[in-house]
Amino acid sequence: MSPETENEVDQQNARRELPPPLQPLEPLSWNYWWSWAPDGAEVFRDLDPNLWQQCEQNPRLLLTQVSDLRLSEVAADPLYANRIQKLHEQFNAYLSETRPWSKLQLSQRITRANPVAYFCAEFGVHNSLPLYSGGLGILAGDHLKSASDLNLPLVAIGLFYRFGYFRQRMRRDDWQEEQYRENHSDEFALHEVRDNQGQALLIRVTMRGRDVYARVWRADVGRVQLYLLDTNVSENEVTDRLVTGHLYGGDRETRLVQEMMLGIGGVRLLEKLGIEPAVFHLNEGHSAFLTLELTHQYMKANGISFMEAASRVRERCVFTTHTPVAAGHDEFEAALVDKCFGDWSRQALSLSMDDFLKLGRVKGGAQEWFGLTPLALRMCRSSNGVSKKHGEVSRELWHKMWPSVPASEVPITSITNGVHPSTWVAPLLRHVYEETVGEDWIERARDAGVWAYGIETLGDERLWKAHQLLKQRLVAFIRDDAFDARLARGEDEDYIEAARTMFDPKILTIGFARRVAGYKRWDLLLSDTDRLTKLINDSDRPVQFVFAGKAHPQDQGAKQILQKLLDWQRDPSVRQRVAFIEDYDQEIARQLVQGVDVWMNVPRRPMEASGTSGEKVAVNGGLNFSVLDGWWLEGYDGDNGFAIGDLSELGEAEADRQDAESTYRVLAEEVIPRFYERDAEDLPRRWIAMMKRSILTLVPRFSSDRMVAEYVEKIY
Numbered sequence: 026m027s028p029e030t031e032n033e034v035d036q037q038n039a040r041r042e043l044p045p046p047l048q049p050l051e052p053l054s055w056n057y058w059w060s061w062a063p064d065g066a067e068v069f070r071d072l073d074p075n076l077w078q079q080c081e082q083n084p085r086l087l088l089t090q091v092s093d094l095r096l097s098e099v100a101a102d103p104l105y106a107n108r109i110q111k112l113h114e115q116f117n118a119y120l121s122e123t124r125p126w127s128k129l130q131l132s133q134r135i136t137r138a139n140p141v142a143y144f145c146a147e148f149g150v151h152n153s154l155p156l157y158s159g160g161l162g163i164l165a166g167d168h169l170k171s172a173s174d175l176n177l178p179l180v181a182i183g184l185f186y187r188f189g190y191f192r193q194r195m196r197r198d199d200w201q202e203e204q205y206r207e208n209h210s211d212e213f214a215l216h217e218v219r220d221n222q223g224q225a226l227l228i229r230v231t232m233r234g235r236d237v238y239a240r241v242w243r244a245d246v247g248r249v250q251l252y253l254l255d256t257n258v259s260e261n262e263v264t265d266r267l268v269t270g271h272l273y274g275g276d277r278e279t280r281l282v283q284e285m286m287l288g289i290g291g292v293r294l295l296e297k298l299g300i301e302p303a304v305f306h307l308n309e310g311h312s313a314f315l316t317l318e319l320t321h322q323y324m325k326a327n328g329i330s331f332m333e334a335a336s337r338v339r340e341r342c343v344f345t346t347h348t349p350v351a352a353g354h355d356e357f358e359a360a361l362v363d364k365c366f367g368d369w370s371r372q373a374l375s376l377s378m379d380d381f382l383k384l385g386r387v388k389g390g391a392q393e394w395f396g397l398t399p400l401a402l403r404m405c406r407s408s409n410g411v412s413k414k415h416g417e418v419s420r421e422l423w424h425k426m427w428p429s430v431p432a433s434e435v436p437i438t439s440i441t442n443g444v445h446p447s448t449w450v451a452p453l454l455r456h457v458y459e460e461t462v463g464e465d466w467i468e469r470a471r472d473a474g475v476w477a478y479g480i481e482t483l484g485d486e487r488l489w490k491a492h493q494l495l496k497q498r499l500v501a502f503i504r505d506d507a508f509d510a511r512l513a514r515g516e517d518e519d520y521i522e523a524a525r526t527m528f529d530p531k532i533l534t535i536g537f538a539r540r541v542a543g544y545k546r547w548d549l550l551l552s553d554t555d556r557l558t559k560l561i562n563d564s565d566r567p568v569q570f571v572f573a574g575k576a577h578p579q580d581q582g583a584k585q586i587l588q589k590l591l592d593w594q595r596d597p598s599v600r601q602r603v604a605f606i607e608d609y610d611q612e613i614a615r616q617l618v619q620g621v622d623v624w625m626n627v628p629r630r631p632m633e634a635s636g637t638s639g640e641k642v643a644v645n646g647g648l649n650f651s652v653l654d655g656w657w658l659e660g661y662d663g664d665n666g667f668a669i670g671d672l673s674e675l676g677e678a679e680a681d682r683q684d685a686e687s688t689y690r691v692l693a694e695e696v697i698p699r700f701y702e703r704d705a706e707d708l709p710r711r712w713i714a715m716m717k718r719s720i721l722t723l724v725p726r727f728s729s730d731r732m733v734a735e736y737v738e739k740i741y
């Protein structure tokens with residue numbers, strides 16, 4: 026998939042001459058493959074562990090900033106040089122080998138020349154490429170990695186955000202503050218895409234009566250290319266340079282023009298690259314305008330009507346919806362749509378504004394807003410939700426578009442989200458799986474039989490010991506993080522010092538990390554802090570909690586919940602056993618999911634479309650303790666974790682009350698006793714049995730390999 030138009034000219038990135046044994050680090054740093062390769066992150070980390078942390082696990086920055094002294098030190102270490110060489114060999118083998126994608130039931134249409142084009146507003150490939158806000162982006166990143174591993178021909182299209190998503194800082198009064206840091210493209214592993222003449226490729230989209238240009242960056246994710254449009258170029262007016270300024274920031278109009286750039290600009294980019302996708306996958310509705318640009322192209326090329334062209338476009342487009350509530354779907358006022366699309370609609374699509382608006386309206390009423398989900402549902406041949414339950418919820422939610430059929434026949438199916446095991450697994454457990462499931466466990470990640478057999482052979486002691494080591498690492502991480510954060514906030518000295526001794530690796534550790542959104546019900550656990558404090562401080566069977574998550578900048582209520590949590594956390598009676606980690610991101614998620622005993626999730630049913638963080642915990646042997654919603658409703662089998670509440674249909678207030686009660690009760694009566702029940706060798710045998718059952722029942726089913734294979738077989 027190396028388009029002719031794309032000349033690889035020397036990177037603008039400052040390149041540095043490395044000592045010969047270290048030279049393979051240069052090509053390795055240019056492909057995000059290292060981030061999920063065995064020993065990949067560790068090789069870069071060991072070049073300079075402190076600097077690695079300072080530059081937030083970014084190999085490009087690391088290689089430009091590491092001192093000459095350090096370079097010559099490690100260059101003289103033959104063991105280190107060996108590791109680099111091995112990694113480099115594996116990288117070359119990975120790129121060249123023809124992986125088993127014949128195992129996928131791939132349709133003849135999908136080839137290198139006609140790949141799947143995967144569109145998304147955010148991509149969480151790695152922490153060091155901060156172009157994501159949360160679950161949707163992480164999922165998209167995992168999708169690309171599995172596509173690469175399975176050798177599925179796929180290119181991805183997204184946006185390069187100059188300021189990305191906000192960084193969270195907690196003030197001394199425990200109020201959340203947002204900070205935006207500028208993303209400098211030359212600090213990332215991004216290749217500038219150029220045309221035949223070696224000039225930066227520019228994509229033009231007319232918006233609000235002006236031509237707006239975007240240059241293009243390419244990130245290599247294993248064998249998959251991720252193209253990112255960036256309007257921060259001198260050809261644009263100041264406002265237009267900010268079209269790709271912030272992820273989910275700005276007003277409605279900025280959002281709309283951003284989505285025009287993603288959808289329309291993305292299609293034009295693929296055309297310039299000479300790529301003719303067999304399938305366009307709209308991952309969430311943000312990119313839905315791509316269907317209209319495609320329609321326009323068909324009309325122009327074949328001289329056909331809008332309706333005729335649209336029906337051909339439908340054959341090439343598929344849509345995944347991620348939101349279970351009406352309010353979560355992107356919508357725009359008619360006047361705004363007219364302002365941004367009026368001329369284009371009439372000239373390019375021969376549609377009156379009224380007909381154009383009807384494409385995004387549920388019933389076509391003049392008062393209705395223009396929604397990207399109705400547009401995508403109309404213009405795609407296939408639509409799906411992201412768990413079985415979410416499929417059902419989506420059919421109900423959009424039944425209004427198909428009023429003549431029963432809800433069960435609304436054409437929205439489901440494919441349950443999964444996670445990329447080698448991205449999320451702790452290195453220590455990777456070794457355990459290599460020994461028990463097999464060296465090729467990654468390739469067989471979706472084979473339940475192989476897992477069942479392999480995990481049967483895994484000794485209790487071996488698994489428990491590995492988990493203890495990971496938990497110790499998590500405790501060290503929490504102490505360090507709390508110490509630094511308290512110091513930075515200028516807290517009292519004894520409070521700063523207390524961070525050094527907080528948390529105990531022997532105590533049952535529960536993680537709770539996610540956006541602070543209403544339906545995630547952060548306040549549920551805090552509804553009875555006296556009861557919680559008693560559990561935390563039980564002299565025989567104590568508990569500790571680690572929290573992380575961001576509140577939306579405009580959501581004052583969510584910020585108050587965080588403030589309440591942190592205020593409670595300062596109380597001397599709990600402060601050694603409750604931690605809040607600032608600025609939840611992919612790296613913090615990794616630390617947490619790899620080290621906790623238990624992962625808790627208490628969404629208000631049925632609002633959790635899927636959720637994926639609990640799946641990451643399962644990969645690492647942790648247990649889920651969650652409301653039966655999203656993926657956990659499918660994954661829970663009675664013996665592989667814990668359920669909160671039941672499936673009864675209650676009003677909101679009553680459901681909240683009963684789920685809070687269930688949370689405290691199951692914690693006190695099931696989770697805590699089971700964890701502390703030890704045999705003569707001090708092993709919690711029944712707990713370990715549950716860990717094993719969780720691994721073997723959940724890892725193969727909720728891996729992104731299974732997910733991508735399902736997209737290939739059922740959707741693409």
Ligand SMILES: *Cc1c(COP(=O)(O)O)cnc(C)c1O
Binds near residue numbers: 538
């Ligand atoms: C996995 C992940 C998410 C999504 O997790 P949910 O279970 O949907 O809450 C969000 N943010 C980060 C940083 C993640 O790694």
